[in-house]
Amino acid sequence: xxxxxxxxxxxxxxxxxxxxxxxxxxxxxxxxxxxxxxxxxxxxxxxxxxxxxxxxxxxxxxxxxxxxxxxxxxxxxxxxxxxxxxxxxxxxxxxxxxxxxxxxxxxxxxxxxxxxxxxxxxxxxxxxxxxxxxxxxxxxxxxxxxxxxxxxxxxxxxxxxxxxxxxxxxxxxxxxxxxxxxxxxxxxxxxxxxxxxxxxxxxxxxxxxxxxxxxxxxxxxxxxxxxxxxxxxxxxxxxxxxxxxxxxxxxxxxxxxxxxxxxxxxxxxxxxxxxxxxxxxxxxxxxxxxxxxxxxxxxxxxxxxxxxxxx
Amino acid sequence: xxxxxxxxxxxxxxxxxxxxxxxxxxxxxxxxxxxxxxxxxxxxxxxxxxxxxxxxxxxxxxxxxxxxxxxxxxxxxxxxxxxxxxxxxxxxxxxxxxxxxxxxxxxxxxxxxxxxxxxxxxxxxxxxxxxxxxxxxxxxxxxxxxxxxxxxxxxxxxxxxxxxxxxxxxxxxxxxxxxxxxxxxxxxxxxxxxxxxxxxxxxxxxxxxxxxxxxxxxxxxxxxxxxxxxxxxxxxxxxxxxxxxxxxxxxxxxxxxxxxxxxxxxxxxxxxxxxxxxxxxxxxxxxxxxxxxxxxxxxxxxxxxxxxxxx
Numbered sequence: 001x002x003x004x005x006x007x008x009x010x011x012x013x014x015x016x017x018x019x020x021x022x023x024x025x026x027x028x029x030x031x032x033x034x035x036x037x038x039x040x041x042x043x044x045x046x047x048x049x050x051x052x053x054x055x056x057x058x059x060x061x062x063x064x065x066x067x068x069x070x071x072x073x074x075x076x077x078x079x080x081x082x083x084x085x086x087x088x089x090x091x092x093x094x095x096x097x098x099x100x101x102x103x104x105x106x107x108x109x110x111x112x113x114x115x116x117x118x119x120x121x122x123x124x125x126x127x128x129x130x131x132x133x134x135x136x137x138x139x140x141x142x143x144x145x146x147x148x149x150x151x152x153x154x155x156x157x158x159x160x161x162x163x164x165x166x167x168x169x170x171x172x173x174x175x176x177x178x179x180x181x182x183x184x185x186x187x188x189x190x191x192x193x194x195x196x197x198x199x200x201x202x203x204x205x206x207x208x209x210x211x212x213x214x215x216x217x218x219x220x221x222x223x224x225x226x227x228x229x230x231x232x233x234x235x236x237x238x239x240x241x242x243x244x245x246x247x248x249x250x251x252x253x254x255x256x257x258x259x260x261x262x263x264x265x266x267x268x269x270x271x272x273x274x275x276x277x278x279x280x281x282x283x284x285x286x287x288x289x290x291x292x293x294x295x296x297x298x299x300x301x302x303x304x305x306x307x308x309x310x311x
Numbered sequence: 312x313x314x315x316x317x318x319x320x321x322x323x324x325x326x327x328x329x330x331x332x333x334x335x336x337x338x339x340x341x342x343x344x345x346x347x348x349x350x351x352x353x354x355x356x357x358x359x360x361x362x363x364x365x366x367x368x369x370x371x372x373x374x375x376x377x378x379x380x381x382x383x384x385x386x387x388x389x390x391x392x393x394x395x396x397x398x399x400x401x402x403x404x405x406x407x408x409x410x411x412x413x414x415x416x417x418x419x420x421x422x423x424x425x426x427x428x429x430x431x432x433x434x435x436x437x438x439x440x441x442x443x444x445x446x447x448x449x450x451x452x453x454x455x456x457x458x459x460x461x462x463x464x465x466x467x468x469x470x471x472x473x474x475x476x477x478x479x480x481x482x483x484x485x486x487x488x489x490x491x492x493x494x495x496x497x498x499x500x501x502x503x504x505x506x507x508x509x510x511x512x513x514x515x516x517x518x519x520x521x522x523x524x525x526x527x528x529x530x531x532x533x534x535x536x537x538x539x540x541x542x543x544x545x546x547x548x549x550x551x552x553x554x555x556x557x558x559x560x561x562x563x564x565x566x567x568x569x570x571x572x573x574x575x576x577x578x579x580x581x582x583x584x585x586x587x588x589x590x591x592x593x594x595x596x597x598x599x600x601x602x603x604x605x606x607x608x609x610x611x612x613x614x615x616x617x618x619x620x621x622x
Contacts, residue, residue, distance in 0.1 A: 155616035185614045187576035188535060216614075217531065217569040217607030218576075224499060224535035252607075258528040265498035265529075296528030296563075303496045303527075305466035 005268040007233045008260060009043040009209065010036055012284070013064070014079055015253055016241035017057045018048060020291050026060040028287040033068050035283055036238065039276035041256075043075035043096070043233075044068060049085030065092040079144075081112040086126040090133045098142045098178070099126060101169065103162050104151035107182070111146070120168060127173035143169035143177045144211065148194065150185035159194055166198045170206050177207050178233075181222070184215020184252065188225035195229045209233030212254050214240060214294075219254040220262055227268075234259060239281055239293030255295035257281060265306070274302060316579040318544045319571060320354040320520065321347055323595070324375070325390055326564055327552035328368045329359060331602050337371040339598040344379050346594055347549065350587035352567075354386035354407070354544075355379065360396030376403040390455075392423040397437040401444045409453045409489070410437060412480065414473050415462035418493070422457070431479060438484035454480035454488045455522065459505065461496035470505055477509045481517050488518050489544075492533070495526020495563065499536035506540045520544030523565050525551060525605075530565040531573055538579075545570060550592055550604030566606035568592060576617070585613060 013033060017024055024032075033044055046068050047061030061078060068076040069092075077096035080086045089097045101119050102108035108119060123143060130139050147154075148162050166177045179194065191210070198207050210231050212222045223234060237253035260272045278298055285293050324344060328335055335343075344355055357379050358372030372389060379387040380403075388407035391397040400408045412430050413419035419430060434454060441450050458465075459473050477488045490505065502521070509518050521542050523533045534545060548564035571583045589609055596604055 150614055150616070152615060155614075183614070184611060187573065189577040215607065215611045216572060217566065218573055220529060221531035221535050221573055224532050255528065261527060262498065262529055262532055266500040296526065300495060300526045303461055303466075303494070304463060305461070 003269060004042065004271045005232070006227075006263050006270050007042050007209075008256065008270050008272060009045060009075075009077065009233055009235045010041050010238060010256055011045040011211070011235050011253060012238040012241055012256070014045040014048050014058065015235075016237045016239070018055050019242045020057070020288070022288050022290050023057050024287055026063060029060070029064055030067050032238075032280065032284050032287070033064065033074075034071060035280045036277070037068075037071045037074045039280055040270070040272040041277075042073070042271060043077055045077040045079065045098070045235075048079035048081070049088045050079075050081050062088060062092050065089070065094050069093050069095070080126075082114070083122055083125040083129060087129055090130060090135055090139060093135055093138075095138060096140045096142060097126070097130070098144045099123065100144045100146045100180070101165060102146040102151075102182070103157045103165060104147040104154040106153040107147050107151050110153075116165075120172070123169055123172045123174060131173075140175045141173075142209075143174045144180050145177055146180045146182045148179050149181045149190055150183055152183050159197065162194060163197045163201050166207065167201045170202045175206075176209075177202070178209040178211060178235075179207065180211040181213050182211075184213040184218070186212060186222050187218060188221050191222050191225040192229050195226070195231060199230075204230060207231075209235065211235040214252045214254050219252075220258065223254070223259065223262065238277075238284055239291075240295055241288075241291065241293065252294065255297075257295045257297045261297045261302075274306075314580060315353065315582045316543070317538075317574050317581050318353050318520075319567065319581050319583060320356060320386075320388065320544055320546045321352050321549060321567055322356045322522070322546050322564060323549040323552060323567070325356040325359050325369065326546075327548045327550070329366050330553045331368070331599070333599050333601050334368050335598055337374060340371065340375055341378050343549075343591065343595050343598070344375065344385075345382060346591045347588070348379075348382045348385045350591055351581070351583040352588075353384070353582060354388055356388040356390065356409070356546075359390035359392070360399045361390075361392050373399060373403050376400070376405050380404045380406070391437070393425070394433055394436040394440060398440055401441060401446055401450060404446060404449075406449060407451045407453060408437070408441070409455045410434065411455045411457045411491070412476060413457040413462075413493070414468045414476060415458040415465040417464040418458050418462050421464075427476075431483070434480055434483045434485060442484075451486045452484075453520075454485045455491050456488055457491045457493045459490050460492045460501055461494055463494050470508065473505060474508045474512050477518065478512050481513045486517075487520075488513070489520040489522060489546075490518065491522040492524050493522075495524035495529070497523060497533050498529060499532050502533050502536040503540050506537070506542060510541075515541060518542075520546065522546040525563045525565050530563075531569065534565070534570065534573065549588075549595055550609075551606055552599075552602065552604065563605065566608075568606050568608045572608045572613075585617075
């Protein structure tokens with residue numbers, strides 16, 4: 001792990017599969033997770049503990065967590081909308097539990113049906129549940145600061161409020177917070193400014209990750225700002241599938257293949273083998289024949305001499 | 312002009328139209344150039360003085376230069392493959408004349424059918440032709456360093472050679488050189504390193520521009536490096552059409568709409584009105600019904616409150 005400069009957190013099995021119509025079989029999901037772990041991906045968000053009636057695509061999350069935690073050296077992450085989901089995550093042994101905290105209260109009501117006050121309560125409840133569990137030393141609790149860069153419903157989000165809520169989450173006992181550009185509104189100047197402000201308030205070690213979207217084609221430009229300001233965990237989705245189904249017009253995670261290519265070409269080590277990653281893409285495409293996968297590197301191919309240059 | 316932080320050089324009418332099957336009528340090209348100039352674009356590459364039998368799409372370049380030079384405050388650029396083309400550019404009154412100098416000799420032979428020695432001779436010949444013309448004080452001669460970041464045919468290009476040829480072009484009397492990622496091989500680290508090396512050799516004022524491609528989705532990440540290292544003229548193509556027809560697999564200029572959105576969102580002034588630019592895109596799409604336009608901002612729309620944020 002220490003040989004990596006940047007940790008890629010693959011969110012396709014959760015953020016990707018929750019946003020598309022196709023339902024992938026549990027066996028195909030396991031094969032995807034296994035193959036992508038073997039390609040060198042250090043962390044995979046394998047699902048979300050939401051009610052199956054809301055997101056039937058993710059109904060097998062418990063089984064996937066149990067499966068994925070058996071893969072050596074893989075950090076297994078899950079999303080939870082509330083305490084109930086967090087308890088299931090703890091029971092199944094997930095390594096990282098992320099609760100989305102949407103800074104747009106309108107979006108929060110649509111996404112997890114909770115006011116800000118209710119989400120803040122739930123942070124405390126989850127901190128308590130983890131501290132009472134046997135897995136407490138192996139469980140990281142992250143609060144994901146959703147719509148931090150603006151909201152399709154509310155528009156601009158006050159940055160001082162984002163910083164204050166980041167501090168609140170840490171004060172209540174969350175291990176870390178992460179910035180999330182749920183709506184694809186972020187620009188590099190804002191990534192830099194908001195990250196610095198949060199780091200100043202809570203310390204850089206309490207926020208190492210960012211979840212960027214490519215909705216307006218700005219994903220990798222924002223990654224450049226994130227790298228410059230010292231963030232080291234980057235979320236992305238194989239084939240760019242996903243986005244948030246409850247934020248109108250917001251689609252398109254950063255494409256893992258294009259992101260890994262960027263980082264490796266720059267000489268930053270991700271631990272991921274580019275050829276193996278492209279093979280995982282082909283494998284996933286076969287299991288999702290109705291879905292369009294995004295990204296440029298897979299279509300254009302690797303540059304001549306690319307391996308030699310990055311070796 | 313002085314209120315701009317970054318100069319966008321629109322290459323769609325040349326680089327875009329030379330790469331697609333459709334032939335746009337001269338009237339439609341004029342309407343495009345006029346509309347994009349009125350949207351605030353400071354420079355447009357309107358065509359290329361190549362033999363009509365090679366690129367019939369650009370056979371009306373002389374008429375377009377004469378038309379475009381009548382538009383107030385518009386810098387009119389053209390590409391020329393040789394002295395013959397340069398003389399036509401001078402006669403028609405183009406403000407900026409760019410000669411591509413491919414650092415890959417294999418690509419140079421395919422693209423302009425000339426060895427490096429022959430291109431170097433042609434640089435001297437064009438410098439002489441301009442200095443003898445009445446338009447010499449109003450004509451900028453740029454040597455475009457093509458395949459500077461690598462070649463699909465030759466692979467890696469020696470960076471010391473790129474720097475040496477940049478110096479050679481300036482020594483022979485070119486006004487400036489520009490870096491060109493013809494093949495979409497560039498990464499941000501390389502953009503920074505190569506730009507610094509060239510600036511160190513010839514001075515930053517002799518290279519202010521870069522022509523980046525989005526072949527592997529890295530275009531705007533590379534723009535971030537270009538901005539950081541002080542480059543101020545960025546080439547892009549409306550709808551991302553274009554690329555080089557003689558470099559296999561290399562397609563996709565940076566999308567002007569997505570680039571302007573990036574810069575304006577970051578607070579950098581381009582002088583371009585985003586809404587007017589998106590209207591130009593619709594106008595051009597109507598004249599190219601068979602062609603796919605690329606880009607994310609046009610599809611996703613501007614963020615809520617975007618105008619207020621950038622005003």
